[in-house]
Amino acid sequence: MAKFTKKRGKAKPAISTASLPDIIFMLLFFFMVVTVLRDAELKVKVITPYATELIKLEEKSLVNYIYIGKPLKKFQDIYGTKPRMQLGDKFADVKDLPLFLEKHKIKVPENKRPRITSSLRVDGEVTMGIVQDVKTQLRKSGQLVINYSAKQRPN
DSSP states (O other): OOOOOOOOSOOOOOOOOTTHHHHHHHHHHHHHHHOOOOSOOOOEEOOOOEESSOOOOSOGGGEEEEEEEEEOGGGHHHHOSSOEEEETTEEEOGGGHHHHHHHHHHHSOGGGGGGOEEEEEEOTTSOHHHHHHHHHHHHHTTOOOEEEOOEEOOO
16 A cells, blocks of 8 residues: 655745846836936026916926026135026026027927027026026027016915
8 A cells, every 4th residue: 555645844936036137127227217317506596486377388398497596605705696697507697698598499309499488597586687688688599488487376
């Protein structure tokens, strides 16, 4: 007669980790693709005023951001405390505006160029003198679509 023995402590097979590196790299590539890096480091203090009627911009790639405000404390030794304009990540004068606009226009497809918008992010404490100079230079450069950035008024 044959003897039958019970197998005690039958081990379950281990979970395969062979596909784990593939999953990790897939997640890594996903986050690399969807992450948007900040274009420019702010060098001026910009606290936008509140507004009641706001419209959200549709295509952010068609927007030129022009920052106007007092330089931050770490830049005040070099640039002083008067309000300055920042284009991209550099301080600039009003005369530098046409070149900045042209560089942005080259990056945009030709059929979308008429929809390019210049968004002025102006500190609430800045006087209108420098803002008026910027608007005049924008008009001379043919950039007629201008937007003022603001925050939603709290209820």
